[in-house]
Amino acid sequence: xxxxxxxxxxxxxxxxxxxxxxxxxxxxxxxxxxxxxxxxxxxxxxxxxxxxxxxxxxxxxxxxxxxxxxxxxxxxxxxxxxxxxxxxxxxxxxx
Numbered sequence: 132x133x134x135x136x137x138x139x140x141x142x143x144x145x146x147x148x149x150x151x152x153x154x155x156x157x158x159x160x161x162x163x164x165x166x167x168x169x170x171x172x173x174x175x176x177x178x179x180x181x182x183x184x185x186x187x188x189x190x191x192x193x194x195x196x197x198x199x200x201x202x203x204x205x206x207x208x209x210x211x212x213x214x215x216x217x218x219x220x221x222x223x224x225x226x
Contacts, residue, residue, distance in 0.1 A: 134161050134169050138222070139209065148222075151179075151214045159185070159206040166210050176218040182211045 136156040144154040157166060163181045170178055188204040214220070 134158055134165065135173075140222075147211070151216070151219070153212045153214070153220050155210050155212065157208050157210050159208040161208070161210075163210070166212070170212055170220075174220050176220060177215040179213045179215045181213070184209050184211075 134157060136158065139154040139156055141154075144152075147154065155166075163183055166183075167178045167181055170176065186207040186209055188206060191203045191205055193200045193202050
């Protein structure tokens with residue numbers, strides 16, 4: 132389960148549910164092919180297409196004795212999965 136981080140629920144992602152599109156934050160090293168096979172196996176659905184985007188990096192924060200330090204950056208990746216008709220993914224599920 133280290134491929135998938137969480138399901139994204141923003142205003143735009145909720146509107147895209149009408150088009151049978153689901154948005155996930157994923158591990159930055161994963162490819163579209165790996166994501167497609169994982170979604171099809173885990174949710175038992177058929178995937179039509181996958182779009183991926185790399186989000187801007189964020190600073191890693193560390194707190195040390197009442198001082199905030201930054202130590203490097205985190206890489207982030209998001210994938211939008213479009214399912215074939217008559218398939219759906221539950222909005223909230225147990226991991």
